[in-house]
Amino acid sequence: MTDWLSPEEWAAVRLSLKVALTAMAASLVPGILVAFLLERGRFWGRQALDVLVHLPLVLPPVVVGYVLLLGFGRRGPIGSVLAEQFGIVFAFRWTGAALACAIMGFPLLVRAVRLSIETVDRKLEDAAGTLGANPAWVFLVVTLPLIMPGIIAGMVLSFAKAMGEFGATITFVSNIPGETQTLPTAIYTLTQVPGGEAGALRLTLASIVISVGALLASEWLARRARRRFFA
Amino acid sequence: MANVSIRDVRKSFGATPVIRGVDVDIQDGEFVILVGPSGCGKSTLLRMIAGLEDITSGDIRIGSRVVNDVPPKDRDIAMVFQSYALYPHMTVAENMAFSLRLKGTSKEEQKRRVQEAAASLGLTPLLDRYPRQLSGGQRQRVAMGRAIVRDPQVFLFDEPLSNLDAKLRVSMRGEIKELHQRLKTTTVYVTHDQIEAMTMADKIVVMHDGVVEQVGAPLDLYDRPANRFVAGFIGSPAMNFIEGRLEENGLALRSGAILPLDMRPAVPIATMLTYGIRPEHLQIAPAGTPETIPATVSVIEPTGSDTTLIVKAEGGNLTVLLRERCALKYGEEIALKPVPFQAHLFDEAGRRIASS
Numbered sequence: 001m002t003d004w005l006s007p008e009e010w011a012a013v014r015l016s017l018k019v020a021l022t023a024m025a026a027s028l029v030p031g032i033l034v035a036f037l038l039e040r041g042r043f044w045g046r047q048a049l050d051v052l053v054h055l056p057l058v059l060p061p062v063v064v065g066y067v068l069l070l071g072f073g074r075r076g077p078i079g080s081v082l083a084e085q086f087g088i089v090f091a092f093r094w095t096g097a098a099l100a101c102a103i104m105g106f107p108l109l110v111r112a113v114r115l116s117i118e119t120v121d122r123k124l125e126d127a128a129g130t131l132g133a134n135p136a137w138v139f140l141v142v143t144l145p146l147i148m149p150g151i152i153a154g155m156v157l158s159f160a161k162a163m164g165e166f167g168a169t170i171t172f173v174s175n176i177p178g179e180t181q182t183l184p185t186a187i188y189t190l191t192q193v194p195g196g197e198a199g200a201l202r203l204t205l206a207s208i209v210i211s212v213g214a215l216l217a218s219e220w221l222a223r224r225a226r227r228r229f230f231a
Numbered sequence: 232m233a234n235v236s237i238r239d240v241r242k243s244f245g246a247t248p249v250i251r252g253v254d255v256d257i258q259d260g261e262f263v264i265l266v267g268p269s270g271c272g273k274s275t276l277l278r279m280i281a282g283l284e285d286i287t288s289g290d291i292r293i294g295s296r297v298v299n300d301v302p303p304k305d306r307d308i309a310m311v312f313q314s315y316a317l318y319p320h321m322t323v324a325e326n327m328a329f330s331l332r333l334k335g336t337s338k339e340e341q342k343r344r345v346q347e348a349a350a351s352l353g354l355t356p357l358l359d360r361y362p363r364q365l366s367g368g369q370r371q372r373v374a375m376g377r378a379i380v381r382d383p384q385v386f387l388f389d390e391p392l393s394n395l396d397a398k399l400r401v402s403m404r405g406e407i408k409e410l411h412q413r414l415k416t417t418t419v420y421v422t423h424d425q426i427e428a429m430t431m432a433d434k435i436v437v438m439h440d441g442v443v444e445q446v447g448a449p450l451d452l453y454d455r456p457a458n459r460f461v462a463g464f465i466g467s468p469a470m471n472f473i474e475g476r477l478e479e480n481g482l483a484l485r486s487g488a489i490l491p492l493d494m495r496p497a498v499p500i501a502t503m504l505t506y507g508i509r510p511e512h513l514q515i516a517p518a519g520t521p522e523t524i525p526a527t528v529s530v531i532e533p534t535g536s537d538t539t540l541i542v543k544a545e546g547g548n549l550t551v552l553l554r555e556r557c558a559l560k561y562g563e564e565i566a567l568k569p570v571p572f573q574a575h576l577f578d579e580a581g582r583r584i585a586s587s
């Protein structure tokens with residue numbers, strides 16, 4: 001089973017999964033929060049936040065990666081503080097790849113969640129209030145279950161984006177085997193060296209398997225969530 | 232249970248005033264209906280009582296407590312929405328137990344109270360279903376059940392029957408009334424259907440454009456509307472209005488006819504007045520009869536039990552409701568004779584004129 005891929009190739013697959021799952025998990029709570037702020041909030045600067053969140057969708061990924069390098073690099077204003085105060089380093093680490101992927105996938109996650117918040121009937125939340133629920137309860141017991149399909153969709157998009165992210169990752173954390181070399185960068189590297197075609201093909205297959213698996217898993221989850229509401 | 236008192240309450244959305252100074256007193260255990268045309272602010276006022284809309288100025292009290300700044304969850308109310316607002320991801324039983332679950336009531340107690348309410352509403356066989364598996368009428372009952380289980384001080388209903396068909400609406404009207412007689416919980420009920428208001432309310436509050444036009448028992452509003460708006464709004468088919476000028480011997484109409492008045496209104500001769508007469512208070516007389524309104528038959532609508540007649544008269548349409556069947560034909564010239572002591576007079580501002 002394991003000799004289907006070489007150890008280096010396995011490392012790329014494992015790293016890609018780790019990076020994508022980390023990126024997805026880390027952006028989940030902020031994503032839901034931002035989606036709520038943008039959908040329900042009435043505050044100064046809402047428009048600016050909206051633009052900021054959507055920038056990674058419209059900017060070339062290389063530009064996003066370079067901005068991350070400037071900001072979160074070892075000498076960057078944010079990177080240096082994080083490294084000195086908390087010992088958190090992003091530059092040329094897998095955590096940096098996860099950060100790049102999280103940011104690239106963030107607008108997709110926010111959009112999906114936001115769409116589902118928009119469809120929530122506010123009367124359902126109002127009713128909960130009149131039945132004695134405080135806002136936290138209303139969110140947990142009413143709103144969250146209702147937007148679950150949107151959250152699942154957002155998570156899949158975020159995961160898929162992370163699995164395919166190339167430009168921002170390679171610009172920000174380079175292409176270090178075992179540390180920052182994810183599936184796409186590994187495939188790219190293999191296509192650049194003589195005799196790498198077979199490896200590239202194997203990794204391509206692995207990538208297809210993972211993507212299809214993610215899609216099926218999300219379909220299954222979404223169907224479970226939806227079955228209780230509609231069907 | 233509690234009384235509800237609304238004192239000079241106002242509400243603006245942005246710069247638009249929607250509630251423009253409303254005073255209403257609701258007694259403990261009373262069934263009060265807010266009625267008025269679409270957009271007059273009924274739902275807004277109800278949502279202010281519920282705490283779902285904040286109050287621009289004025290006071291709302293529930294019991295002895297001013298609740299202006301009390302969040303909905305602490306007002307001890309339960310609201311039933313027009314759309315029912317049932318939780319699609321919860322069963323009927325879970326929906327009904329919602330308020331108890333929040334209070335941390337024990338599972339057995341929750342079950343007992345849900346079953347009790349379900350039995351009284353005929354919902355027992357449906358407890359394990361999801362809302363999407365219910366008919367509109369059943370959903371409506373679940374929404375009421377959820378409110379009943381909360382056992383609040385005040386029930387608030389916002390047009391709970393308007394999504395039901397006519398027949399179901401009539402039977403639910405009876406059930407809600409019966410429920411109120413059993414529980415005796417103070418109830419504020421919003422509708423734009425004046426028949427619902429007439430048949431269910433202890434007291435009706437007629438609203439128009441963000442103000443209260445009149446408050447009173449249903450038949451008081453019917454018999455003594457305070458102004459032309461209430462007169463035209465309460466009653467179906469609606470009251471007829473005819474313009475005329477006060478003369479010594481009665482009211483001079485456009486057609487030249489003179490209608491005798493039962494009593495001399497306390498206003499000067501030659502004042503322009505509006506004469507209001509309900510469709511059931513007009514009788515048919517042969518054309519040319521003195522002291523009647525000349526009219527031409529325009530539409531005849533027999534319903535079986537009675538006949539609605541629409542006639543052209545005084546430059547407009549008048550409605551006549553006849554208890555007996557009639558042999559009139561389209562285009563026939565007739566005369567309308569008002570039943571004595573049934574007319575209402577309004578001044579140019581639309582206020583009722585007291586008879587002297």
Ligand SMILES: Nc1ncnc2c1ncn2[C@@H]1O[C@H](COP(=O)(O)OP(=O)(O)OP(=O)(O)O)[C@@H](O)[C@H]1O
Pocket residue numbers: 244249267268269270271272273274275276423
């Ligand atoms: N959130 C809001 N923002 C701005 N205007 C509002 C808002 N809610 C209601 N209004 C306005 O306030 C007025 C009263 O609305 P309300 O819903 O209270 O009317 P209503 O009497 O319940 O009418 P209906 O019988 O159609 O339900 C309307 O003109 C409406 O447009």
Ligand SMILES: [Mg+2]
Pocket residue numbers: 273274275
């Ligand atoms: Mg309304």
